[in-house]
Amino acid sequence: MIKKCQFCKNNNIIKKGKNNDGKQRYFCKDCKKHFQLKILSPSWVDKAYNDYTNKCMFLKDLSIKYNKSIPTLTKYFDILNHKIEDKIITKANERNSTNLIFDGTFFKRK
Numbered sequence: 001m002i003k004k005c006q007f008c009k010n011n012n013i014i015k016k017g018k019n020n021d022g023k024q025r026y027f028c029k030d031c032k033k034h035f036q037l038k039i040l041s042p043s044w045v046d047k048a049y050n051d052y053t054n055k056c057m058f059l060k061d062l063s064i065k066y067n068k069s070i071p072t073l074t075k076y077f078d079i080l081n082h083k084i085e086d087k088i089i090t091k092a093n094e095r096n097s098t099n100l101i102f103d104g105t106f107f108k109r110k
Helices: 043-053 059-066 070-095
Strands: 013-018 024-028 100-102 107-109
Touching: 043 059, 043 070, 059 070
Parallel strands: none
Antiparallel strands: 013 024, 100 107
């Protein structure tokens, strides 16, 4: 895994101690910022979400297929839904100067 700065996206980073919880901290030599690496979702999440949305599989079937509990699946799916909604809103605001709201079903103007 290539570690990159979360601010400037360069990989010129070094380890710089640990925080109070014992998690590794990093320092970017380019933008001079300290940060912790964000934990990316595991590789199975995208596959399971694809099965859930495109193949219309039930959560019970997904929990058996991926050997995960239903609450774990729903937690990761909620995180993915928020990321997808944020991307849609950002792209819509870039294309259109008026404010748009995404309420889960359609866009509407304020």
